[in-house]
Amino acid sequence: MKPSKLLLPASAALTALAYRRAVRSRLAPAIRIEEGVRSRHPQDLGRGLPDRADGTHRYPGRGYFEWWYFDAYFEDGHACVAGILDPDIYRLSRRSSQVFLNLYTPDGRSFHNFVDIPREKLKASPEGCRLELEGNTIRGGYPEWEVDLEHRGFAAHLRFRSELPGWALGSGELLFGSLEYPRVFGWAVPQPRAEVSGWLAYPGARVEVKGTGYHDHNWGNLAMPLYFSHWHWGRVFHPQATLVFADIATRRRCGPVRIPLLLLGLEGSLEMETCRAEWSYSDYRSDPQGAQVYPTRMACRFEERDVLGELEFQVLKELEVNDLLAHAGLPLPLCRVLGAALARPCYYRFLSGYRASLDVRGRRLELEGEAVQEYMIMALRGGRVPQDQAYRNFLPRVSPHAG
Amino acid sequence: MSPVNRKLLWGSGGNALLLGGLHRLHRDRLQTPVFPLGSMQARHPHDLNAGIPPHFDGAHPSPGNFYFEWWYFDAEMEDGHKVVCVVQRPDLRYPLKRRDCVMMLYIQTPQGEGMRHYVPFPLGDLEAATATCDVRVGGNRIRGEYPLWELRLGYRDIRIELDFRNLTPGWARGTGSVVYGNDRRPEVLGWVVPQPRARVEGTLSYGGVDHRVRGLGYHDHNFGSVILFKYVKCWHWGRLVSGDLTLIYADVTHTRLMGNLRVPCLLIARGDRLLVEVGEGTEWEMLAEDYVPDEQGVQVYPRHVSIRFREREVSGLLDLRVRRVWEIKETMSVLGKPGGRLQKAAGRFLPTPCYYRFITDFRLDLDVAGESKAYTGDTITEYMILSLRRGQLPPQGYHLYDPAGLPSVVWRRWGERR
Numbered sequence: 001m002k003p004s005k006l007l008l009p010a011s012a013a014l015t016a017l018a019y020r021r022a023v024r025s026r027l028a029p030a031i032r033i034e035e036g037v038r039s040r041h042p043q044d045l046g047r048g049l050p051d052r053a054d055g056t057h058r059y060p061g062r063g064y065f066e067w068w069y070f071d072a073y074f075e076d077g078h079a080c081v082a083g084i085l086d087p088d089i090y091r092l093s094r095r096s097s098q099v100f101l102n103l104y105t106p107d108g109r110s111f112h113n114f115v116d117i118p119r120e121k122l123k124a125s126p127e128g129c130r131l132e133l134e135g136n137t138i139r140g141g142y143p144e145w146e147v148d149l150e151h152r153g154f155a156a157h158l159r160f161r162s163e164l165p166g167w168a169l170g171s172g173e174l175l176f177g178s179l180e181y182p183r184v185f186g187w188a189v190p191q192p193r194a195e196v197s198g199w200l201a202y203p204g205a206r207v208e209v210k211g212t213g214y215h216d217h218n219w220g221n222l223a224m225p226l227y228f229s230h231w232h233w234g235r236v237f238h239p240q241a242t243l244v245f246a247d248i249a250t251r252r253r254c255g256p257v258r259i260p261l262l263l264l265g266l267e268g269s270l271e272m273e274t275c276r277a278e279w280s281y282s283d284y285r286s287d288p289q290g291a292q293v294y295p296t297r298m299a300c301r302f303e304e305r306d307v308l309g310e311l312e313f314q315v316l317k318e319l320e321v322n323d324l325l326a327h328a329g330l331p332l333p334l335c336r337v338l339g340a341a342l343a344r345p346c347y348y349r350f351l352s353g354y355r356a357s358l359d360v361r362g363r364r365l366e367l368e369g370e371a372v373q374e375y376m377i378m379a380l381r382g383g384r385v386p387q388d389q390a391y392r393n394f395l396p397r398v399s400p401h402a403g
Numbered sequence: 404m405s406p407v408n409r410k411l412l413w414g415s416g417g418n419a420l421l422l423g424g425l426h427r428l429h430r431d432r433l434q435t436p437v438f439p440l441g442s443m444q445a446r447h448p449h450d451l452n453a454g455i456p457p458h459f460d461g462a463h464p465s466p467g468n469f470y471f472e473w474w475y476f477d478a479e480m481e482d483g484h485k486v487v488c489v490v491q492r493p494d495l496r497y498p499l500k501r502r503d504c505v506m507m508l509y510i511q512t513p514q515g516e517g518m519r520h521y522v523p524f525p526l527g528d529l530e531a532a533t534a535t536c537d538v539r540v541g542g543n544r545i546r547g548e549y550p551l552w553e554l555r556l557g558y559r560d561i562r563i564e565l566d567f568r569n570l571t572p573g574w575a576r577g578t579g580s581v582v583y584g585n586d587r588r589p590e591v592l593g594w595v596v597p598q599p600r601a602r603v604e605g606t607l608s609y610g611g612v613d614h615r616v617r618g619l620g621y622h623d624h625n626f627g628s629v630i631l632f633k634y635v636k637c638w639h640w641g642r643l644v645s646g647d648l649t650l651i652y653a654d655v656t657h658t659r660l661m662g663n664l665r666v667p668c669l670l671i672a673r674g675d676r677l678l679v680e681v682g683e684g685t686e687w688e689m690l691a692e693d694y695v696p697d698e699q700g701v702q703v704y705p706r707h708v709s710i711r712f713r714e715r716e717v718s719g720l721l722d723l724r725v726r727r728v729w730e731i732k733e734t735m736s737v738l739g740k741p742g743g744r745l746q747k748a749a750g751r752f753l754p755t756p757c758y759y760r761f762i763t764d765f766r767l768d769l770d771v772a773g774e775s776k777a778y779t780g781d782t783i784t785e786y787m788i789l790s791l792r793r794g795q796l797p798p799q800g801y802h803l804y805d806p807a808g809l810p811s812v813v814w815r816r817w818g819e820r821r
Contacts, residue, residue, distance in 0.1 A: 170442030
């Protein structure tokens with residue numbers, strides 16, 4: 001037989017193999033338990049997180065990413081957002097890690113520093129949060145973390161002292177697909193709320209600061225735009241209550257489903273967690289560059305463990321708008337074409353006014369104030385408004401009486 | 404067009420068609436389920452004792468050709484009587500027939516004489532409510548919800564009229580439904596235990612004589628729509644009762660399709676409270692050893708099983724030694740007599756399912772908040788083989804316990820290999 005005669009069956013076999021490899025993580029079955037995920041008892045929530053949750057989860061493979069995030073709002077009007085990102089997922093090469101240090105002054109100025117440093121210089125421990133990247137360090141474990149970052153005259157030397165125990169839903173990892181070919185997205189919140197003190201420096205100033213902060217940690221081994229459509233994240237710091245939430249909407253390959261995670265703390269203790277909150281979004285508005293639209297009203301209702309809650313947010317101000325294609329260096333016309341044809345990823349950070357009505361086992365709380373939220377778009381075409389009713393909750397439901 | 408270009412065109416066109424066909428074939432299975440890892444931790448005792456709602460013990464009809472369901476009750480009476488009652492649909496003794504349901508009644512007299520009856524009924528004769536446990540078939544009825552279940556069953560001269568009253572709350576993980584597959588094609592394996600331990604009272608009638616009886620009982624309920632062979636390789640299951648203690652354990656080993664995942668299960672009740680259960684994050688080590696072939700030569704089974712566990716303030720070591728095989732059910736008799744040449748030859752290549760019930764001596768060393776106590780006795784344990792070849796030992800597998808406290812499936816699957 002001529003070797004050329006084998007080409008056709010060989011190419012068909014290779015095609016079938018390539019297809020199998022591409023979809024194997026989606027074909028392999030998962031194992032889940034209906035209504036198996038319920039809010040833990042407050043005493044269990046109070047046990048917090050082991051140090052390892054905030055250590056590095058450096059998974060092999062090209063999809064790996066991880067970041068440690070801190071923010072703080074100070075009594076004198078300063079604010080700071082800082083952390084370390086590994087690798088810099090906004091660059092295609094993925095050869096650098098990033099220190100980010102954004103400072104906001106009381107007079108309205110903002111300084112954004114994104115410092116790319118070769119990945120091999122990042123030292124991170126899997127046992128706990130011990131990070132060092134060219135002289136910049138983040139270290140800590142419950143109840144105290146220290147952030148020491150500097151770049152060309154900008155500096156943040158802050159101490160975060162926990163006011164609530166750490167939290168994650170389970171191990172913090174959401175499994176997408178099967179145990180056999182696991183793809184995960186991790187979110188742990190070692191400090192849902194912290195008292196922050198230290199000093200900040202920026203050209204022309206060095207200020208001692210004191211305020212309230214937050215620290216979380218994300219990691220994973222999946223290509224996020226293949227799985228996530230968009231997410232909404234935020235928190236409420238009220239003298240009586242703390243709420244931390246994320247509402248992740250997946251792409252159609254996962255359902256599409258909604259993963260609405262919410263944590264409630266009262267004074268110094270965690271009271272309830274839920275992944276059944278119901279969110280609705282309305283009054284979409286185009287951003288100043290016309291790249292994407294975002295909702296200006298968000299409402300949420302939840303009921304779990306004899307805790308009932310209703311939240312409403314109204315966007316007051318854009319704190320940050322980031323067109324991620326442009327940020328990656330693509331020319332604007334190409335961003336528009338890609339945005340119309342595929343997706344226009346954008347990141348927004350808002351200051352919102354909130355009203356919250358809580359009934360915690362008979363104790364009623366009416367709260368209002370201002371809160372920071374973010375809206376991240378990963379795989380929505382430019383200007384597309386997602387339909388709330390298209391998404392169902394991510395937990396399995398098979399019994400007629402479940403839920 | 405040159406012949407090379409034509410071949411290329413044919414080749415790419417064919418491959419595109421092949422891709423399209425494969426995608427169409429797999430379309431329904433290509434949904435990616437999402438689930439939070441580590442979220443199935445053992446519950447706080449307060450939550451564990453909250454009980455289960457009535458509909459958990461109702462019928463769970465599900466579409467598909469593989470739906471099954473049964474309600475199981477057993478009791479051991481103070482006068483030495485033993486009773487087992489099961490209503491099952493369809494009759495899984497004949498899995499391909501699926502036209503009948505069956506009621507199984509077993510009474511063992513204090514003298515050790517057993518009466519076992521399988522009473523088939525047409526599938527349509529069985530009526531079962533979904534909101535609560537209310538099962539009727541051919542004039543027989545099982546009904547109840549916490550804290551009382553009533554059995555009114557009979558066949559020929561046998562009449563079983565028993566009331567099962569809960570001594571502990573009921574138990575289930577979630578709704579009891581373990582969901583395999585994805586949301587478009589879910590396959591369910593369900594297990595709820597409405598009565599981990601119950602006080603039983605009533606009348607047993609046989610041979611024209613009525614016997615007033617009192618004793619301890621157990622009731623569980625299984626259901627599903629899953630083809631078990633696809634996902635489950637084998638399982639160990641057992642239940643011990645000693646004094647005021649009840650312990651139910653299981654260790655399920657999944658097939659390679661599921662990464663040989665092992666799912667342990669343990670529930671301990673003491674007095675009127677559920678003491679502890681296992682979950683993700685529980686220290687759990689089960690060791691099965693001393694495998695020997697059964698007397699029919701169908702499969703091998705372990706004569707010694709030990710389980711070490713630690714959860715919250717409860718830790719223990721359970722040691723189980725098979726005294727004798729009480730029951731063997733093999734499913735390969737279509738291939739000649741058990742242990743025959745044909746069976747042996749087929750068993751080298753094909754899964755050889757087999758179900759064992761053993762009379763087992765147990766010793767449990769239990770430590771609760773520093774207070775240690777030993778329990779000994781004998782009990783019935785089971786070992787179910789679904790997809791192991793003849794003489795094949797189960798794979799080691801892994802479960803989601805990680806001594807550092809957080810399971811990392813990714814690391815376990817991919818980390819060490821690279």
